[in-house]
Amino acid sequence: MFRRAILFLCLLGFIGGVIFWILSAPRGLDKSLIAELKQQGAIKSEIIAKGEQIFWASGCSSCHVDKKVLQEAKTSEDEDVIKTAKLTLSGGEAFKTPFGTFYAPNISPSEQGIAHYTLRDFALALTQGVSPKRQHFYPAFPYSSYKGMEAEDITALYYFMKTLPESETPNKPHQVAFPFDLRRGLGLWMQLNFYYTGEVELVKTNPEILRGKYLVENLAHCGECHTPRDALGGLEYSRWMAGGKAFEGAEKVPNISPSETGIAGWSEEDIITGLQTGFTPEFDSFGSSMVSVQENMARLPKEDLAAIAAYLKAIPPQER
Amino acid sequence: MFRKILLAITALTFVSTLALAEDPIATRKSMMKSVGGAVKTGVGMMKGEMDYDAAKAEELLKTIQETAHNFGNYFPEDSKTGGKTTVAPAIWDDAEGFKAALAKFAGDVDAAVDAKPADLGAFKASFGKVLSNCKACHEKFRVKK
Structure with a gap:
């Protein structure tokens, strides 16, 4: 009789435990939310895919890759290796102009590059030729053309460029003589050649x-x-x-x-x-x-x- | 014996005069022109604008092969300017790189000739490799003037 009562209590305890376990279980995601998230994820990958098209059309890599790395990659004749080289925007290429020599900066998503850019910073650079520190960029950066870019394309390009390989190559300072080394003066150049064209x-x-x-x-x-x-x-x-x-x-x-x-x-x-x-x-x-x-x-x-x-x-x- | 020597001397004189008379810049231009003509035929076949003809393919590949193997002989130091040449200084500044680019070109053409492409598929594969050399070399070693 006594043993039966103990057995009964144990059984009761076990059942209680199972009920507790079920009731206290952490819930998973709502099914409708999963569906919505999937949709949003698809939209995001759509944006990134569109950004890749904008990237090739805008020719960022023609100036911002490390030419030596790319030449090396080309000798491999492996399309994936070449593409990765074209997507690694370390900068460094020299551009000799009558005003001085400009070096393409690192625009990869790293600390040396543009990891700190917000979407607004990015849009400001492309459409106004202005850096996040509110300084003029030199017009070797073709913002005179990019200024007409559509918001949707700027956004897509921004998110695509976040997916690119990081490069820690430091930027080389431009070699520009006085008075062209005063960036503020570029505002006057912009008055002549950028705002109204x-x-x-x-x-x-x-x-x-x-x-x-x-x-x-x-x-x-x-x-x-x-x-x-x-x-x-x-x-x-x-x-x-x-x-x-x-x-x-x-x-x-x-x-x-x-x-x-x-x-x-x-x-x-x-x-x-x-x-x-x-x-x-x-x-x-x-x-x-x-x-x-x-x-x-x-x-x-x-x-x-x-x-x-x-x-x-x-x-x-x-x-x- | 005397006639043989005379013949040899005549032949030698003839060859060396020919080499001297040859203007390297003009020679380079005509060599590239012949490659351009051959490429035109090859691409025409690749695009299906004309039927694939294995004999024609062999002929055009051999035309390119001849240039690929001899082109490097026409860049003496004194041919950097004149005759509307479009050479880039890199040909002499990076002589090793230029040599390597020509060697790769010659190697790819040799492989295409040796492959004796019997059908269009085989031709496309080996000819495509040959074509990639044009841009690769012109990117670094030619300038627009």
């Missing part, structure tokens, strides 16, 4: 040409090299894409307006093929800094390349 007139427009206009004038910033500059380094909008002596380095830049000395002889299909393969219609290959630009362009969807081609055929022809 010419508009490129188009021979005709349609949605494809307008898409091409955005890609060429704002993202790919083709005019930064292909348009001549005046003595103060301002872009000559009336000579849009006329080419000529490069402002940076010692080379000549081809005329890519639709004139006889430009690319009148190229069909739109030739332009698309050129950007995809790096070959001209005569089967000469692209060279010098255009190689890296072309390799970025080749990663864009064909519709974007077609839009670029349509735009280049719609700008006024310029004779060199």
Whole structure:
């Protein structure tokens, strides 16, 4: 009788324990919340994927990679190795101009780079040429073009660049002589060449040409090299894409307006093929800094390349 | 014997005069032009603009092969300027790098010729490798003028 009572109490205790265990269990996520989170995650990866497209279109890596690292990666002939090199934005490349030598900074998401940038800082840099410390950037950074970037694209690019490899390479100071070393003075340059600038007139427009206009004038910033500059380094909008002596380095830049000395002889299909393969219609290959630009362009969807081609055929022809 | 020596001397004179008369800049340009023509045919076949023809493929690859192996002989120190040349100073400043780039070019063309591509698929694979050399070299060793 006594043993039975003990057994009964034990059983009661056990049942109580099980009930306690069930009642006190920490709850998992609500099913509807899981579904919503999945959706948000998909949106985020969508943004990052879009950001990658903006990244190639904007050509960040052409100036901000370490050229030696990239050359080394290219000898491997392994696409993944090459892509990683193109995505590692350590900076260091020198740009020689009449005002001095500029060194591309580290813009990887590291302490030496732009890890501390908020989305607003990032947008301020791209659209106003101003750093988070509220200093002017030198216009070697093509904000004259990026200023027209759409908010959605800036956001996508920001989140994509957060996913890139970190590089701890320190920045090299620019070698600029007085008075150009006074950054504040750049505000005056901006008054002349940045806040109010010419508009490129188009021979005709349609949605494809307008898409091409955005890609060429704002993202790919083709005019930064292909348009001549005046003595103060301002872009000559009336000579849009006329080419000529490069402002940076010692080379000549081809005329890519639709004139006889430009690319009148190229069909739109030739332009698309050129950007995809790096070959001209005569089967000469692209060279010098255009190689890296072309390799970025080749990663864009064909519709974007077609839009670029349509735009280049719609700008006024310029004779060199 | 005398005639043989005379013949040898004549031949030698002829060859050396030829080499002297040859303008390295003009030679480089015409060599690159012949490669351009060959590439045009090759890419035409790759894009399906013309039918794949194994004999034609061999011919164009051999044209490129000849340039790839001899191109490096036409860069004497005195050919840095003139004749609208588009050489980059890096050819002489980074002579090792230029040599390596040409060696890679020659190696890729040799492999393509040896592969004797029988169909378009095989041709695309080996010819694609050959083509990658154009940009790689022009990126570093040629400037626009």
